[in-house]
Amino acid sequence: MLPQQPPAISDSAVNGTKASNVTGQNKMKANGIQAPKVTKAKSRFFGRFGALIGLTSLWAAIRYSNWAPVSSYALCSREGDFIYTVDQNNTNVQCVVVQGAHISHTGSLSDLTGHSSSYPILGAIAQVFARPSLEIRFIPPGSIVVPGVSDSHAHILEYGASHEIPFEGSPTIADAVSRVRDAILNDPDTINNKTKWIRGSGWDHTVWSSLPSAGDLDADPYIRGRPVVLQSKDYHAVWVSREVIRLSLPLPDSVEGGVIVRDESGQPTGVFLDNAIRYIKQPDLTNDDLRKRFKIAVDHAYERGLTSIHDAGLDPVSLAFFKEQADNGLLPIRIYGMRHFNPNEAFWGNSTEIIIGTDEYRLTARSVKIFADGALRTGGAALYEPYYDNPDTSGFMRLDDDILFDAIRKFLQNGWQVNVHAIGDRANGLVLDAFEASLKGVNVTALRPRLEHAQMMTRNDMKRLGKLGVIASVQPTHAISDMWYAQDRLGPERVKLLYAFRSIIDSGARITFGSDFPVESMNPLSAFYAAITRVSPDGKSPHGPNGWFPEERLSRVEALRGMTIDPAYSSFTEDILGSIEAGKPFSTLKLWPLSLMVRQCMELWIVMSNGFVDWDGGSWGWICIRF
Known part of the structure; x- marks a missing residue:
């Protein structure tokens, strides 16, 4: 001990x-x-x-x-x-x-x-x-x-939210429901107020026998009739109660780039995927909510030795909160913010302030976060070929090709760093097409575009990544989480293209490490361990103790750079951070x-x-x- x-x-x-x-x-x-x-x-x-x-x-x-x-x-x-x-x-x-x-x-x-x-x-x-x-x-x-060390891809306020009702490690739907019930019973204010919104996150349907439903929540008498919103582990699915469905009506029959899961009669089951999540109607967070979540995240970041965090998706509310903290000298760590892109809003890249931090001012917001596709875990990652375990789907793009290309071009033209969430090989290929078209004649070092996740891409696209100067923002802990089901989902050949960090570096591309917390552990040393071993914490992998596809392991030097100077470069701070x-x-x-x-x-x-x-x-x- x-x-x-x-x-x-x-x-x-x-x-x-x-x-x-x-x-x-x-x-x-x-x-x-x-x-x-x-x-x-x-x-x-x-x-x-x-x-x-x-x-x-x-x-x-x-x-x-x-x-x-x-x-x-x-x-x-x-x-x-x-x-x-x-x-x-x-x-x-x-x-x-x-x-x-x-x-x-x-x-x-x-x-x-x-x-x-x-x-x-x-x-x-x-x-x-x-x-x-x-x-x-x-x-x-x-x-x-x-x-x-820095974290190149994380969600600060969401991390705080994940501790409100944590579902990490919940083995069954019944166990998850019991955690919601316990949260209600342990909070006198909630017991006596059935209109109070109940939030939590971290459930993982891949370890359950099926997707959860609103009926599972409402079967419990202490939960029935309450508004409950529960984010999934990968934040690409939300599980809600019947009261939330009622408050969100009317709902569209279909959603481009998302799914409202329905039963055989066509009624919503209570699970919303990707773009469908925006149709869930819920009250905005209060400043008190934000402060509580922020404090949890900052305290834990201190404990794990983080000195800089790239927040991958600031909405107007969270950005205003961080700016207020920075203006008052209340940011104990550096935050590099990516503003969230909403395709339903008017283009703002030519009229919005670019915030660039200094030694003393610890907030920077000079990049935009665009979602190209969904997640592999929920079957939303856009693939060229159908899923191996579900031949009826190849996933989906969350944006039309023309919207994706136009947004990337416009933001780059207006001096924004463009960071695009791309998981599947098709999504990564299309984003690289857009970057290639938009970066012609442009000083890529001045813009430093990024693929957020870059989980799966063809060998040719790995070479394009290096040639174009696009940064691969990767999360090594995702690899050791997903390795247990990845081959079932992709098959024995395509799975070799997943989390191929060594191949990406050897193609001439630059990588940078993040955790995607709260999806994975905030501890940056977990990412270091995953990158150099490709085994789980107990030393196991589908391919044995030498690691899952051990040829894709990184050296200690490469992993250390991925936690230090590479995050600094990918956030334009290599002159003050990273070495x-x-x-x-x-x-x-x-x-x-x-x-x-x-x-x-x-x-x-x-x-x-x-x-x-x-x-x-x-x-x-x-x-x-x-x-």
């Missing part, structure tokens, strides 16, 4: 003074947002993983209360070059010099102490290293330092190793974000990274 927190090393190992208060931190605390106390991240994922492989921990830690921001200091490893800069050459160094909140230089310990070194000492760096007052701080033995280089804010993570049989895995603790520590504590997670 792992200790709740590692033992602190002696004060002599790290010198410094008590941290002073920071205005931004005080604002956050006044609004109920603060870094969590130092506790081990609660993760069944890695608890099972650790038990399986019989790890022997090599604990080392540091008392962060002794690490105060000073004008200049050096952070070093006594053991050698174990600061992973993730620069263009993937350089490792022994020391990083910090001045204020920014990195001044990198080099070796010999440079600092004036002895011979393999690192050249030139100009300003010599002056800094020559200063006798420069404080040298050493990281604990066996630990490393990497840049702060440990001179001039950038010092936003890093320090990791402690665990001996894990063949793999070397690490225990993670956040060190700094924007040059200061949140002194209430650090955070825990896992990673297999020392290489």
Whole structure:
């Protein structure tokens, strides 16, 4: 059993003074947002993983209360070059010099102490290293330092919502219904108010015997007559009660790019897919709802060491909320927002403000999120050929081809980064057609278009991806979730094109990692593990312990870049984020190793974000990274 927190090393190992208060931190605390106390991240994922492989921990830690921001200091490893800069050459160094909140230089310990070194000492760096007052701080033995990690595809407020009534791991429809009933019985305000809306998310019909229905909810006397809206695990389906169906009438007979599931008599069953979800009528969220959801997401992001999150689909309400938080200095992490595209609205790309953040202003909204198709799990991913397990359908596009092409062209022309959700091979092919037509004669580096998910594409389209300079924004944890049913859905040949990360990189394309939380775990180290192993947390896969299609595994260096510099590039922030280089804010993570049989895995603790520590504590997670 792992200790709740590692033992602190002696004060002599790290010198410094008590941290002073920071205005931004005080604002956050006044609004109920603060870094969590130092506790081990609660993760069944890695608890099972650790038990399986019989790890022997090599604990080392540091008392962060002794690490105060000073004008200049050096952070070093006594053991050698174990600061992973993730620069263009993937350089490792022994020391990083910090001045204020920014990195001044990198080099070796010999440079600092004036002895011979393999690192050249030139100009300003010599002056800094020559200063006798420069404080040298050493990281604990066996630990490393990497840049702060980012999540390239996530849903912040939806993550908070997923904790209202969580359905993750619910084995049956009856169990899910019981969770709704328990939520009602445990909330006195809800018990006495049958008009109060009940929301939850995370149910997964692929582990149930059938799709759920409104009748399943209304069969329970405590639920009957109440408005209930429950999002699926992949957020491409919604399960509602009969009261919500009644409030949403009249409903259309058919929906382009979506499905209102109906019974044999033609009546809605209570499940809405993709574009049909917009016909569910429900009240807008209040500011109090948004604040509660935001706090949950931010607290958990702190615990998992995230320093930047790309939110994949901001509607006007959520964008206004984030802007208010940023304007008041209440964003503790950087948010890169993608504005949601609604084809039923007038084009706004030529009249809407593009928000670009700075070192201090932590909100950016310069991209648009467009949905091309649905999800593989619900059978909505658009394929060239019918589904292997359902020959009657090939999925569907959520937009007509002409609308898709026109929207991509217009947004690119007006300077927006265009990020398109594309799952199936047909959807990815059509989006690449649109990008290819729209990017002719255009500086692609200035626009950096993205395929969000890029789950399945032909070999030729993988090559086009690299040729066009389109970024593949992928979620490695989706691969180890979907691998158990993917071949049933796609067949033995097409499944080889699914989550083919190695093939995508080898085609010359750039990838970036996300989690799609709350669909998958928020922990970025789960994505790292999935990318380099392609096995489940218990070490299994349909192809054995070496991984599901092991030829598609990534190296540790590639995975680390996918969590750091690649997200920075895909959000136009590579000049300030993603690597440990001179001039950038010092936003890093320090990791402690665990001996894990063949793999070397690490225990993670956040060190700094924007040059200061949140002194209430650090955070825990896992990673297999020392290489």
